[in-house]
Amino acid sequence: MSSDASDSEATDSEASDSEASDSEASDSDASESGAPVPDLSVPDPLVPEPLVPDPSDPGAWDPRTRHAQEAYTRRRLAVYDAVVLGLFCSVVWRCPRGDMLRLYRRATGARHLDIGPGTGYFLDRCGFTGPPPEITLLDLSQECLEMSAHRLARYRPRTCRANLLEPLPLPDGAFDSVAMSLVLHTVPGGWEAKGKSFAEMARVLRPGGTLFGSTVLAEGVRMNALTRRLLVEQHRRGNFQNQGDSPDGLARALAAHFPFSRIVVRGNVALFRATA
Incomplete structure (x- = not known):
C-alpha cells in the first residue's frame, strides 16, 4: 500500500471520528440543555391537518x-x-x-x-x-x-x-x-x-x-x-x-x-x- 493511500485513509478516519464526536457532542448538548429531540414520525400538533370538505356544508x-x-x-x-x-x-x-x-x-x-x-x-x-x-x-x-x-x-x-x-x-x-x-x-x-x-x-x-x-x-x-x-x-x-x-x-x-x-x-x- 502506498504512503498516499495510508495518509488518505488516516484522514478519512479522523474525519469520521470527528463527525461522530460532533454528533455525540450535539446529542450531549441537547440532553444537558433539557431540549427534547424532535420525533419527526409524530405529527406536529401545532401544524393543522388539511381540511376535508364536509359535503353537508354549503361552503363546500x-x-x-x-x-x-x-x-x-x-x-x-x-x-x-x-x-x-x-x-x-x-x-x-x-x-x-x-x-x-x-x-x-x-x-x-x-x-x-x-x-x-x-x-x-x-x-x-x-x-x-x-x-x-x-x-x-x-x-x-x-x-x-x-x-x-x-x-x-x-x-x-x-x-x-x-x-x-x-x-x-x-x-x-x-x-x-x-x-x-x-x-x-x-x-x-x-x-x-x-x-x-x-x-x-x-x-x-x-x-x-x-x-x-x-x-x-x-x-x-x-x-x-x-x-x-x-x-x-x-x-x-x-x-x-x-x-x-x-x-x-x-x-x-x-x-x-x-x-x-x-x-x-x-x-x-x-x-x-x-x-x-
Whole structure:
C-alpha cells in the first residue's frame, strides 16, 4: 500500500471520528440543555391537518349547486305544488304531473329511497297498499327534507342530507326502488358527471330493484316559443344546469350502469325507468 493511500485513509478516519464526536457532542448538548429531540414520525400538533370538505356544508358545494339549493326556501316550497308541479309541468314543460305520479304508483317498492323529494307530493299521493313502506328521503336542502318528512309523517320516513354527486352514506342493496323526480336538470355537469350518480343508485338498489324518475331536457326535443324562452331564463338564473341534456345522453348514462332501461319523452321531460 502506498504512503498516499495510508495518509488518505488516516484522514478519512479522523474525519469520521470527528463527525461522530460532533454528533455525540450535539446529542450531549441537547440532553444537558433539557431540549427534547424532535420525533419527526409524530405529527406536529401545532401544524393543522388539511381540511376535508364536509359535503353537508354549503361552503363546500359547487357554487351552482349552492345556488340551486338556495331557491328552495320555505316560502317557495309553499307554492311548489301549484306553480312548479301544476303550472310549469303542464303548460311550460308539457308533461302533466299525473304522468309522473303514475310512474310512482307503478314503480315504488316497499323499501324506497326518494332523492330530491321536494314537498313530498308524489309519495303523499302514491296510494300505497299493504304494509306501510319504509321510506328514506335524501336531499341537500334541509328545508325540503323537513317539509317532505312532515307531510309524510304517517310513514315515519328517515332523512339523509347528502350530495348526490358524492358517495352516498347508505348501505349496498338497501332499497327496492329509488326515485329521482325533477332532479337531474338541476345537477351541474353533463351526462358524464350526472351519470356517476347512477352508479350509486345501482349500488344501493337490491338486484332487480328499480330506478325511476323524470328530468327536463334542453336538447333533442321539440320546444315551442314559450318553452324555449323560459328554459333560457332558468339557465340565466342558474336554476337549471341541463345545457346539452338530451334523451340520447340520458340513455347512454343509464345503460352504463343498468342492464335494462326505458325512456319516454313527454314534451320537454324524459320519464325514465331502469332495472338493477
